[in-house]
Amino acid sequence: MKRALIILVGVAAAIALYCAPTAPKGSKKSPAGASDLAVAAQKTYVAPGDLDEFYLFASGGHSGQIYVYGVPSMRHLSTIPVYAPYSATGYGFDDETRAMLGGLTWGDVHHPALSETNGDYDGRWLFVNEMNGRVARVDLKDFKTRQIFGPMPNISGNHGSAFVTPNTEYSMVASRFSIPIPKGKSLPIDKYATDYKGIIAAVKIDPKTGEMSQGFEIMTPPFDWDLGDAGKKISDGWMFWTCYNSERATGKLEVTASQRDRDYIAAVDWRAAEKAIAEGKGDLIGGVKVIDPRKVPGIVYLMPCGKSPHGVDVSPDGKYVIGSGKLQGVTTVFNFEKIQTAIRNKDFTGDEDGIPVLKYEDIKDAEVPVGLGPLHTQFGPDGFAYTSLFVDSAIAKWKLGTWEVVDKIPMSYSIGHLCAAEGDTVSPKGKYLIGLNKLSHGRHLSVGPSQPESSQLVDISEEKMKLLYDAFTEPEPHYAQMIEAKKLHPIEVYPKEESKNPLAIWDVKDAGVTRAGSNVVVKVVLVRSTITPTAIEVNQGDTVKIAMTNIEQTTDELHGFGLLDYNINIVVDPGETKVVTFKADKPGVFPYYCTNFCSALHQEMQGYLIVKGKS
Numbered sequence: 357m358k359r360a361l362i363i364l365v366g367v368a369a370a371i372a373l374y375c376a377p378t379a380p381k382g383s384k385k386s387p388a389g390a391s392d393l394a395v396a397a398q399k400t401y402v403a404p405g406d407l408d409e410f411y412l413f414a415s416g417g418h419s420g421q422i423y424v425y426g427v428p429s430m431r432h433l434s435t436i437p438v439y440a441p442y443s444a445t446g447y448g449f450d451d452e453t454r455a456m457l458g459g460l461t462w463g464d465v466h467h468p469a470l471s472e473t474n475g476d477y478d479g480r481w482l483f484v485n486e487m488n489g490r491v492a493r494v495d496l497k498d499f500k501t502r503q504i505f506g507p508m509p510n511i512s513g514n515h516g517s518a519f520v521t522p523n524t525e526y527s528m529v530a531s532r533f534s535i536p537i538p539k540g541k542s543l544p545i546d547k548y549a550t551d552y553k554g555i556i557a558a559v560k561i562d563p564k565t566g567e568m569s570q571g572f573e574i575m576t577p578p579f580d581w582d583l584g585d586a587g588k589k590i591s592d593g594w595m596f597w598t599c600y601n602s603e604r605a606t607g608k609l610e611v612t613a614s615q616r617d618r619d620y621i622a623a624v625d626w627r628a629a630e631k632a633i634a635e636g637k638g639d640l641i642g643g644v645k646v647i648d649p650r651k652v653p654g655i656v657y658l659m660p661c662g663k664s665p666h667g668v669d670v671s672p673d674g675k676y677v678i679g680s681g682k683l684q685g686v687t688t689v690f691n692f693e694k695i696q697t698a699i700r701n702k703d704f705t706g707d708e709d710g711i712p713v714l715k716y717e718d719i720k721d722a723e724v725p726v727g728l729g730p731l732h733t734q735f736g737p738d739g740f741a742y743t744s745l746f747v748d749s750a751i752a753k754w755k756l757g758t759w760e761v762v763d764k765i766p767m768s769y770s771i772g773h774l775c776a777a778e779g780d781t782v783s784p785k786g787k788y789l790i791g792l793n794k795l796s797h798g799r800h801l802s803v804g805p806s807q808p809e810s811s812q813l814v815d816i817s818e819e820k821m822k823l824l825y826d827a828f829t830e831p832e833p834h835y836a837q838m839i840e841a842k843k844l845h846p847i848e849v850y851p852k853e854e855s856k857n858p859l860a861i862w863d864v865k866d867a868g869v870t871r872a873g874s875n876v877v878v879k880v881v882l883v884r885s886t887i888t889p890t891a892i893e894v895n896q897g898d899t900v901k902i903a904m905t906n907i908e909q910t911t912d913e914l915h916g917f918g919l920l921d922y923n924i925n926i927v928v929d930p931g932e933t934k935v936v937t938f939k940a941d942k943p944g945v946f947p948y949y950c951t952n953f954c955s956a957l958h959q960e961m962q963g964y965l966i967v968k969g970k971s
């Protein structure tokens with residue numbers, strides 16, 4: 357009996373030890389920090405027919421997409437394809453979006469950036485970067501990707517992006533991987549420290565249309581640029597980026613790039629960069645003007661920061677710049693005015709390829725003991741800051757000014773980024789904070805080895821943070837931004853009177869085939885429940901351009917055009933015209949049909965493409 361008891365205790369201890377790092381599996385018990393379940397349920401329950409208070413735009417990482425959630429329900433509302441084809445909306449299949457993708461079929465999406473006016477989200481556009489040197493613009497009127505800018509010259513690994521300046525003058529860009537520039541030049545790796553270059557850059561944004569164009573580029577030593585944030589209010593006009601590998605090392609970076617105690621945050625006077633470019637300064641490299649800080653001083657300064665920092669975040673009043681070594685136990689608060697004073701006094705300790713290095717002690721206000729592995733900081737409306745702790749797997753709440761850590765909540769687990777409601781603007785909304793966790797096992801039904809990521813909704817409306825809800829997301833939860841729903845006014849149909857496509861037709865009488873040599877244009881009308889024409893005849897070898905207009909003006913009356921053997925699926929929204937061009941290289945009879953359910957007679961919405969063979 358006694359022996360059995362010892363074995364039982366031993367087994368229980370072993371199980372406890374084995375389970376220790378993970379959260380309870382399938383347990384109704386809430387983890388530490390969860391609020392009372394009934395309160396949590398009430399706070400996240402959005403009743404049928406009711407609407408969420410916030411939109412969450414979350415990075416889809418290497419899926420190339422943006423996921424849209426409602427908060428507090430955490431319900432997935434929509435997927436916005438940006439850098440990868442998405443047959444659900446026909447993205448990447450029609451001529452326009454296929455051209456925008458430029459032959460690339462994936463992108464590693466990182467940091468969504470909602471457009472701002474005076475440092476506040478204005479609900480017009482969403483910019484988002486991806487690693488292959490590109491920035492895209494999503495129009496929030498219709499939640500569609502409207503422009504992909506890049507790949508930009510000289511940039512390799514656009515990680516430190518797509519942060520916008522307070523009036524959306526620029527979307528910022530920084531290269532994670534240094535290379536010899538211009539691209540295409542090859543040099544041995546032992547030339548890394550001297551001949552490889554990092555680039556920080558800006559994409560210019562048209563304030564009326566959101567159209568992006570080349571801004572400026574600045575050459576830097578071969579550091580690995582990581583993350584950024586634009587200054588605001590008193591620090592407006594400045595941009596901050598963290599870097600690792602200030603050692604300029606190669607090989608096993610986890611060892612070679614961890615030699616120094618400190619890396620840097622770059623402070624960039626972007627108005628000075630803008631002026632230098634306007635004055636014609638800079639060298640033409642890879643087709644763009646690149647500023648070399650050795651030749652054009654007064655633009656970039658380096659702030660020493662704890663080793664291998666990740667995020668850098670500017671407080672809502674613009675006074676503080678917060679960054680930390682990602683393996684430290686503290687986060688450093690730099691004071692913008694002290695940074696300016698040190699620059700004015702030329703209080704430098706040296707330079708890196710002509711870029712002055714400031715003195716850590718001169719520019720810092722505090723080291724806040726937030727906990728281990730501080731990564732990113734977001735803000736509330738009441739002077740509180742929230743810092744994610746990767747190593748501790750928790751969020752710390754602390755007070756700006758007193759630097760007191762007042763609360764901590766565990767995450768399940770391994771939090772990376774975090775997102776508070778409008779928590780990186782001049783007027784954070786508070787209420788909700790979302791931990792974007794890197795790992796999730798044990799808290800959902802198993803779906804095999806490829807597990808979902810987890811996002812956890814935290815109530816920050818009271819003194820103590822409380823866990824409200826677990827949600828699971830597609831890979832990969834990099835940054836997200838949360839905006840008040842009332843700021844967005846999406847359209848539901850494209851108004852007929854605003855149709856600009858020259859191939860649009862609005863009457864079935866105008867549908868049909870016109871031919872010029874081997875070029876065939878087919879004008880198609882999509883309306884419940886017919887695709888007109890119901891048969892299209894072409895010759896093998898013809899170049900066929902099908903322009904289809906969905907003449908519906910009714911909400912959610914989408915139609916699709918699926919053409920099986922030709923790998924085509926177009927989805928056309930009400931009032932929209934889409935064009936697809938392809939070579940009719942396969943002879944035969946190919947059915948086309950509406951792929952997007954539209955009516956009781958949806959199944960009947962079909963026709964035939966007849967491609968007459970050459971022989």
Ligand SMILES: [Cu+2]
Binds near residue numbers: 951953955
């Ligand atoms: Cu249909």
